[in-house]
Amino acid sequence: MSGAEPGPRVDLNRDIGEGFGRRRMPFDAELMKLVTTVNVAAGCHAGDPSLIRSTIRTAVEEALDIADGWK
Secondary structure (H helix, E strand, O other): OOOOOOOOOOOOEEEEOOEEOOEEOOOHHHHHOOOOEEEEOOEOOEOOHHHHHHHHHHHHHOOOEEEEOOO
């Protein structure tokens, strides 16, 4: 179909970067290859400063939209 308008964009969103210290969720980097937006855990419930930085760094490298996972 030449000249066809693109269909609607679907935003695949995932909570990511949950953990603290050595306790981290597995497969975050792999999951970031499958989504378009990530909610980065950045509050008292999960996500220490080191994990927040590394999660955001990976999300930027993957050109993902980033949201704050704290509510």
